[in-house]
Amino acid sequence: MSEIRELLEKFEHIANNPREQLDNYLAQGKKAVGIFPYYAPEEIVYAGGLVPMGVWGGQGPIVKAKDYFPTFYYSMALRCLEMALDGTLDGLSASMVTTLDDTLRPFSQNYKVSAGRKIPMVFLNHAQHRKEDFGKTYNARIFKQAKEELEKICDVEITDENLKKAFEVYNENRTLKREFVKLAATHPQTVKASNRCHVLKSSYFMLKDEYNALLKELNDKLKALPEEDWDGARVVTSGVITDNPGLLQVFDDYKICIVADDVAHESRGFKVDIDMSIEDPMMALADQFARMDEDPILYDPEIWKRPKYVVDLAIDNDADGCLLFMMNFNDTEEMEYPSLKQAFEKESIPLIKMGYDQQMADFGQVKTQLETFNEMVQLNRF
Structure with missing residues (x-):
């Protein structure tokens, strides 16, 4: 158990100290590239011998970004731009930016005219009609353009051979994360909710081969333990991101x-592997993107697919309910809420909606909601 505790503490330290990680890689003579949400193909970065560093906002002041955005934009985007402007991301050789929702589109342009002067932007405008052949062809082309732009900015060569090696590393990474998520669910006394988040979050700040070795060690040790009893609530979480330290403490305090989760920062990002049988690496990336579903940010003509998917997550994992964290001013997620609510009501499974902001420090309302939820769980069990 002490070895597991040491591994969890290592993941936590990395998750909470991304700047230290970046500085360590720079000291080794490596170049790093910021990977902004969502679905940027960071395998391209890794294949160039570069370090992908995830940029998903976080806690901290928002001052300079307000010169470019109105204050009612969701906090993750504001904080991402603030980090690029205030020096937090200094040392990055480039940033990879996508445009998959109505905030990320202006974000890309605001980044270009501000922070882009210091940290060049590699721009990806994904095709939302991603499943049709023409959509795959288009996405393969923009991935190729991103590769060529990255090669020019960072003075590297990204070969097909290295891309395929990167695909193997990243497929292993996704497999290990999916395994860890299941192990965390069956070992809730050993892996608290905060531990689970730290393990997954640290992946954004490590080279994936290094992370894979560490996570494999943790998974092997958890598999050697018997499954653990749990008298607290078992939940599915949903939303964009839930890594606020105050929120994680509430999760632990309220057992x-x-x-399982339907969180963009967590499981949504590693659900789908790359098909290694596809010869053209760019088409393999486009095919992977085509098979990504059940995400409000991605267009899908089957509009009722995600509600069923999230409900099934709760049913299949014997969850007591779903905690939905609705990021303030995120219109994309808000528009999906009515259909999600209806699906959970149909199955008589509690769905607790909570307003969320990365800058939140007072979780009094969340505590009240969780107290009520825990009482409901206990009554249902007896």
């Missing part, structure tokens, strides 16, 4: 076991 919340996350048995």
Whole structure:
């Protein structure tokens, strides 16, 4: 158990100290590239011998970004731009930026005219009609353009051979994360909700081969333990991101076991592997993107697919309910809420909606909601 504790503490330290990680890689003579949400193909970065560094906002002041955005834009985007402007991201050789929602589109242009002067932007305008052949062809082309731009900015060569090696590393990474998520659900006493988040979050700040070795060690040690009993609530979480330290402490204090998640910062990002049988690496990336579903940010003509998917996550993992964290001013997620609410009501599974902001420090309302939820869980069990 002490070895597991040491590994969890290592993941936590990395998750909470991305600047230290970046400085360590720079000291080794490596170049790093910022990977902004969502679905940027960071395998291209890795294949160039570069370090992908995830940029998903975080806690901290928002001052300079207000010169470019109105204050009612969701906090993650504001904080991402602030970090690029205030020096937090200094040392990056480039940033990879996508445009998959109505905030990320202006974000890309605001980044270009501000922080882009210091940290060049590699721009990806994904095709939302991603499943049709023409959509795959288009996405393969923009991935190729991103590769060529990255080669020019960072003075590297990204070969097909290295791309395929990167695909193997990243497929292993996704497999290990999916395995860890299941192990965390069956070992809730050993892996608290905060531990689970730190393990997954640290992946954004490590070279994936290094992370894979560490996560494999943790998974092997968890598999050697018997499954653990749990008298707290078992939940599915949903939303964009839930890594606020105050929120994680509330999860632990109120004995919340996350048995599965529909969180963009977590499981949504590693659901789909790359098909290694596809010869053209860019088409393989486009095919992977085509098979990504159940995400409000991605267009899908089957509009009722995600509600069923999230409900099934709760049913299949014997969850007591779903905690939905609705990021303030995120219109994309808000528009999906009515259909999600209806699906959970149909199955008589509690769905607790909570307003969320990365800058939140007072979680009094969340505590009240969780107290009520825990009482409901206990009554249902007896």
